[in-house]
Amino acid sequence: MFTYQAIRAVRYARFSRGLATAVNQGRVPAALHLKTGQTFKGTSFGADTSAFGETVFSTSITSYTESMTDPSYRGQILVFTTPMIGNYGVPHNEAPCDSQDVGVVLESKGIQCAAVVVGDVAEKYSHYTAVESIASWCKRHNVPGITGVDTRAVTTLLRDQGTTLGRLAVGADAALPAPAAHEYWDPTLENLVDQISTKEPYELNPTGEIKIALLDFGAKANIARSLVRRGAAVTVLPWNFDFNKVRDQFDGLFLSNGPGDPQQCMEAALHLRRTIAEWDKPIFGICMGHQIIGMAAGLDAYRMTFGNRGHNQPVLALASSGSIKAGRVYVTSQNHQYALKLQDPFPQGWEPFFINCNDSSVEGIKSTDASGKKVWGVQFHPESAGGPLDTIEMFSDFVSQCKAHKATAGFQPSFVSEATVEKVAAAA
């Protein structure tokens, strides 16, 4: 019995060595180094370049294309726990750009993450919308990838020690020793939002029924799509634009997702504090936007150990509002490292809206009805892309609140801008 097992073990070792040699032949070596001292070796795909970043894992099974183009992944080395990545290829990322749409099929124009780590990259792909492989897509966008890595081992490490700075070393770099601890680049020390946010305001669907301002902290395209497809005209504004200067022209304010540490965006939270105090129209924020709303309300944001990234995060609704029913669990799409601190009591005029069923972190806040305001923030992504659509109707809730407010608000002379007054006077 023992002999039989020994023979099998030797045969298997020879077989897998042979397989590894065959697979690695002609391949460029790559190594994922973590600042905590571990190294994972594999082979490279995509760009022939090395990259630093914050190493994070995502439990999403599909939608690598949407995740990789999500600006919230900027500066991050994205480890996919799903073993095979790339088998449905990458679509052509240009939508017919009439003013009704946002110009892209995916979540932004380029690949946003710094690098990708996969167990097994698919060389062959098959999908009716695919035009290229993940490897050629990464190459075109100068983003390196590593395959042949035990991503379960990397994930276990990241769960235990937390999100860790890393370097994906490719080619000759892979043979060099790992960088010294002080050499690792920490993206969270930079204002990543400022790097990605629009520099100039622009408008989508200008003939929409209601006018929404979208503060762009690194907005996923599906946020604008979800608003435009519900009939809103969307004006995209830079993240630090003082909305108070133009608020009289809008029926609602939306704060988008975005990369990095929310503390870097305190300026936006200060503008928003004033908006919430002085403006009574609906405000909705997602992920970074939710964190900014929380900071404006007086809550603190903290850095989680490994964050939540994936399309299978359950959240419990603690309050009912629009399509959301208290006591129900919704499965959500998420991508965040920071969260709002749960404090007791909550700031006056605010209540927790959702809580994460896995780790009890705050997943949403809302203004209480007594305050007379309609402000919501959710840590998860109701627009998904990718992920479940359990909470997509929150967009319809927001748009209908804006429409209802517009219908009942009537003419409010004190809120009308000089430009509007001039236009009204000219028309009279």
Ligand SMILES: NC(=O)CC[C@H](N)C(=O)O
């Ligand atoms: N998706 C997001 O907006 C992420 C928000 C923030 N950068 C975080 O990591 O928590």
